[in-house]
Amino acid sequence: MSIPPHSRRKSKYEPRSHAGGMDSVRTSAMIASLDAEGRETIDAPFGHTLVDLAKTRDDILGLSADLSKYTDLHIFAQAYPDRFYQMGMAEALLMSAAAGLAREGFVPFATTYAVFAARRAYDFIAMAIAEENLPVKIACALPGLTTGYGPSHQATEDLAIMRAMPNMTVVDPCDAIDVAGATRAMMNHEGPAYMRLLRGKVPKVLDVYDYDFVLGRAKLLCEGKDLLIISSGIMTMRALDAAKFLAKEGVGIAVLHSPTIKPLDQETIIREVQKNGRLVVVAENHSITGGLGDAVAKTLLTHDVFVPLRQIGLPDEFLDAGALPTLHDQYGITVERVVGQLRHWLEG
């Protein structure tokens, strides 16, 4: 029997003997580079909010699969060592054990990276947690393109995966204010919930917008006559910055922040879309397959709202490794790239 040799993947880069020079950005600079320079940040909003909640709620527990320091759960672990469970590098166990604790009346917050929860532990979240509608709160770092480590760490399809799961509430917060609000709301929500977690020094953006996170509600952050952006997660930051930039050119951009991906606030979305003949753009830090864009499109079509709709999001492919600013530029989710894209659509 003759078996042809496997056609090996060739590196897309040429061998090279030196770094790209002083301007070349390092992958290791990735975590801090989420946002514009000089923006105020809040340290570990998830961890500190959880500690705050735990003061009055004995039933709150924290579990992690060897990533407590990388999901800000270590803050909780330091404050409440006997309420923290290190489950080891075992995501199936993490979710199953959280389900078992919830069965006995506790409210476990389970943390890992979004890729590991959504991909590796899916069956355990589905059958041990969601099918029984247990109050397990899953908070996952590195959503979408927030690391330069490549596809093993980039959860570009987690929203698609999690929103397809019955009973699951899915949240994609924008900033530190949103993370804190979503953490409180998840705790008060009766069933299971999945939150995309922003960790470490998280930008503070929404404090100037008269905004509070409300589960299942979208909120119009700014009004504009020419174009409506419906966004979630860090793309709301980008959308707000793009709106400010274009306002100087007399272009009116409205931004509707929809941090709850499921259940989607269909009422508000339809109302804002129908306000006038604005072009509608959905922007998300997620694959263009299966995330907020698809959810909005389906909502509009099934409610007989027929408007031009465009998408800003990550391509349906495994993304490159590299420095985050480089990658955000490459995949079109920097403020500059968003502005350019919006201009192009408005002129077209």
Next chain:
Amino acid sequence: MSLMRRAWAIRRHALLMGEVQGQGYIGQALGVADILAVSYFHAMNFRADNSEWEQRDRFYLSIGHYAIGLYAALIEAGILPEDEIATYGMDDSRMPMSGMAAYTPGMEITGGSLGHGLGIAVGAALGLKRKKNTAIIYNLLSDGELGEGSTWEAVMSATQWQLDNLIAIVDFNNQQADGPSRSALAQGNELPKWEAFGWFAQEVDGNDLDALMVAFDAARHHPEPCPRVIICNTKMCCGISFLEAREKTHFIRVEPDEWAKALLEHEEKKPL
């Protein structure tokens, strides 16, 4: 009532349910009837009139398709009424073919996706300890489930957390969907594996009521702060000779007239 009589009754309930559907996992139910009899009528604390009683010992069935066996035990325990036997696997029944927590009083977890039960049991055992509740978590799992990596994640975790309130029961019938478990991943001896992971491990004839009682007692009273496992070597279809002789026993079809034959043989074996 003697345990022998309990095990006999569990087999009878299961046979009657099997007859309702004409096929199914009767082989597994007959195989674990003795384990279920010892669990419910020797080892476990429960209240027939309150399946949610906080102090009850929890019985986690990870192998959803064994539901027919557990329903039979729950009927015998008075948790489910006997007159629901005719509804087994029917539309709107509280006793679906695969066990689910939302359907059946006494069915603690939703099984069926294999390799889940022991992990959930770890969390529940941790929860009981937090509440200073002295109840015990029993998890009945199959030899096929030993192939699931998640089972071993839970095995390691139970040792890490010193879960002396967790008793795993492995139904080692050397059968899984495609054939003998020994020709799949169940290689080598199970006992030293579990011991190496830090468990108090025992291996017994799972169809020997006396041996099971001794093993359950030892598991419950073992003084070390470690999880416990009882590896039970069982015989599929145990108790009905012509079914025991069948080669394909994972999911068996029994001809309509054979149910009467099986029940007749079973009736003849009724203990006093």
